Amino acid sequence: MVPAETKGGYMMAERVDVVVVGMGPGGEAVAGQLAEAGLSVVAAESGLVGGECPYYGCIPSKMMIRAADLLAEARRVPGMAGSAEVRPAFAPVAERLREATDDWNDEVAVRRFEGQGGRLVRGRARIVGERTVRVGDQEFTAERALVLNPGTEPALPSIPGLADTPYWTNREALRTTEAPASLCVVGGGTVGLELGQAFARFGTQVTVVEAADRLLPAEEPRASELIAEVLRGEGIDVRTGAKVTEVSHDGSGFAVRVDDETVTAQRLLISVGRKAPLHELGVDAIGLDPDARFFDPDDHLRVAPGVWAIGDATGKGAFTHVSMYQAGIVVRDVLGRPGPGAEYHAVPRVTFTDPEIGAVGRTEAQARERGIRVRIGYTNLASSARGWIHGPGNAGFVKLVEDADTGVLVGATSVGPWGGEVLSALAVAVHARVPTERLRHMIYAYPTFHRAIEDALSKLA
């Protein structure tokens, strides 16, 4: 490591092997593994080491959902197993989230990284030259690799009045110590539905306002219909094709103008998607478009000579598993180890509502848009042997999208009580391009939910 010095009043950049900007799940993995491999690694992080997932994303949201699902299961006891009195309390959830996030403190993660041999620099990094970044009054030049993992931040819709109100994004929602009496959710995507359903199960009166004509508009239409039915059945006011035109807050609650009605709520959650902070990262200094929505990396995640980009900001799926998958490729590349480039034909995703909505690869509409001649196999879970045994909470289906010319699945959706787990078999099939003919002659354990895959295969047409 060559230390920084000042020469003639100009800052000389300190030279290190690797600079990582942003310590989300992927950046943390790259920085830690390259440091362990003996490279000098500087990582810049302006927030918490670990990024969105452990503090404001996957982990706290799934902990809240686990608790909410327990309440829902207990409410299914009557008619199945006697009686159960359910009195929700949010305090244990808040306490579990506080413990899981070390009270939103990243000391453990920092120590782990430093134990691997890395060096953390706190602050917002900006690219100022070829493989060179500035953080505060320090500059670092990466001799071998500059790895960009800036993640995304909650996007804000331009709704008159919104900016002046104490609205929530996922970050405030996952730090709350109580379930609000009422909650208006703007955006019926993954964040809005997961958190909306979880709060509703704790007694919050929830309204979901979705601009598109259906919830989860990127997924199969049947998944959107089914989750809307389930949420409405749980007392959630679901409004699709709806427009929020104004928001105000009077000190105690929100008034949200939705089309020609006013929805009042104690809290307002904005969950309309994410944006990558490429502009303020200064990507123009390395010849990239600062106004682009995402990076546009090649299959080895390279965006410029000696510069790699990973994670949500690559637009390949804003999921921890994508960020980690890309991190693995970058680590191999930087260490000069051979390995395949990134493939995205089988990106799995799970919306952890109840039922879970799992999907991999393309939906039917996406496959048709690409000119693929498709055959579709569909089966309903509730009427399967396992669905019938399961009883309340058994809503779901398996839908397969086959490329009729090649006889392999290009996509699949698995909705159900463990839809995300059932998805694993389908993810293998899509990833490895297993011919449906082989899948048809496989033995599926009875009476599992995943046996629905066999039934859906038999219906491919």
Ligand SMILES: Cc1cc2nc3c(=O)[nH]c(=O)nc-3n(C[C@H](O)[C@H](O)[C@H](O)COP(=O)(O)OP(=O)(O)OC[C@H]3O[C@@H](n4cnc5c(N)ncnc54)[C@H](O)[C@@H]3O)c2cc1C
């Ligand atoms: C509520 C919620 C639930 C989610 N649940 C799931 C789930 O169940 N499963 C799943 O796979 N995904 C889930 N996600 C998505 C998941 O959190 C992200 O895909 C994941 O965090 C990976 O992001 P990333 O690696 O791109 O970086 P991020 O986690 O976004 O981290 C990027 C880091 O870079 C830092 N940074 C940005 N710019 C700079 C800069 N210029 N200088 C220094 N530091 C900078 C930021 O402070 C941040 O810490 C969820 C997201 C949300 C919001």
Ligand SMILES: NC(=O)c1ccc[n+]([C@@H]2O[C@H](COP(=O)([O-])OP(=O)(O)OC[C@H]3O[C@@H](n4cnc5c(N)ncnc54)[C@H](O)[C@@H]3O)[C@@H](O)[C@H]2O)c1
């Ligand atoms: N279980 C998981 O893996 C998980 C969970 C949460 C988040 N995530 C990741 O985080 C990303 C961001 O989540 P998100 O829910 O914020 O985004 P999203 O893209 O999933 O959903 C945003 C929704 O808001 C709607 N919308 C946009 N503008 C609107 C407006 N003005 N009024 C009303 N509705 C509007 C969109 O039509 C869309 O349905 C996800 O796409 C996903 O990749 C993953």
